[in-house]
Amino acid sequence: MSLCPVINGFVSLWWKGVKMARKKFQQDTKYADYDLDGDGTITDQELEAARQIKEEEAELRKMRAQRRMATATLVAMGAFTLAMFFVPIERVEALSGISDLFFLSAAGIVGAYMGMSAWMSRK
Numbered sequence: 001m002s003l004c005p006v007i008n009g010f011v012s013l014w015w016k017g018v019k020m021a022r023k024k025f026q027q028d029t030k031y032a033d034y035d036l037d038g039d040g041t042i043t044d045q046e047l048e049a050a051r052q053i054k055e056e057e058a059e060l061r062k063m064r065a066q067r068r069m070a071t072a073t074l075v076a077m078g079a080f081t082l083a084m085f086f087v088p089i090e091r092v093e094a095l096s097g098i099s100d101l102f103f104l105s106a107a108g109i110v111g112a113y114m115g116m117s118a119w120m121s122r123k
């Protein structure tokens with residue numbers, strides 16, 4: 001029976017390989033949603049699709065944030081202009097340096113957003 005330890009060694013090695021090849025997700029894993037077709041197995045294709053979906057969502061969030069920033073800048077420009085009608089003229093003259101800078105930089109932000117969205121839609 002001198003062969004027995006050798007065979008045992010091979011069997012345990014094989015079993016180790018089998019256990020390593022068969023991976024399982026933990027109970028209630030956060031990756032459960034990645035099983036897109038619901039067959040209980042998360043394939044490489046499903047993981048890849050989930051990664052692409054996440055990337056797309058991140059891109060959409062970024063674009064929404066930029067659109068909100070441009071919208072807020074436009075609204076602020078309008079509000080600033082409207083406020084000029086109600087502010088005494090000497091204050092307007094005192095603030096003229098700031099308001100010039102404000103309008104230039106706000107127009108830059110809105111223009112950059114518009115140019116970037118036009119460039120992105122062409123791509």
Ligand SMILES: [Ca+2]
Pocket residue numbers: 035036037038039040041042043046
């Ligand atoms: Ca699946």
